[in-house]
Amino acid sequence: MCICFIYTVFVMGIIKISDEVHDEVRKSCQVMSRSINAQAEFWIKMGRLAELNPNLTFSELIVKELENANADSVLKVVK
Template identity: 50%
Template sequence: MGIVKISEDLHEDIRKASSVMVRSINAQAEYWIKIGMLAEANPDMSFSQIIREQMQQADIGIRKIVNV
């Protein structure tokens, strides 16, 4: 594990997002880094497609929610 230096503004954004997403600050930063890496490696995929593929790889069933 290493130390990554980021701006105070970005750290504050991560802190705020982590409270909304119920993640630690480190987990939120790691999540954004992973999604960013996947988006750069797969520029033709949307965020939803990336998440769907990651869920499938983790063998998590995704159900479509339909309003009745």
């Protein structure tokens, strides 16, 4: 009998940010009920999307992401 374990490895990198940005992320994560890492990841993702789609507003980017995630029930409220 052979027992195999499959491990998923998540490679995480460390990025250096200024103390000021770290403080802003920390404050925002409490308001938005996210972990500090989740808040930073959200800001990075939205910043990237904003750079790739300079003609879209923040709200339009959120709607686009909800559509991509097939979040129909949330989209009814947002639209």
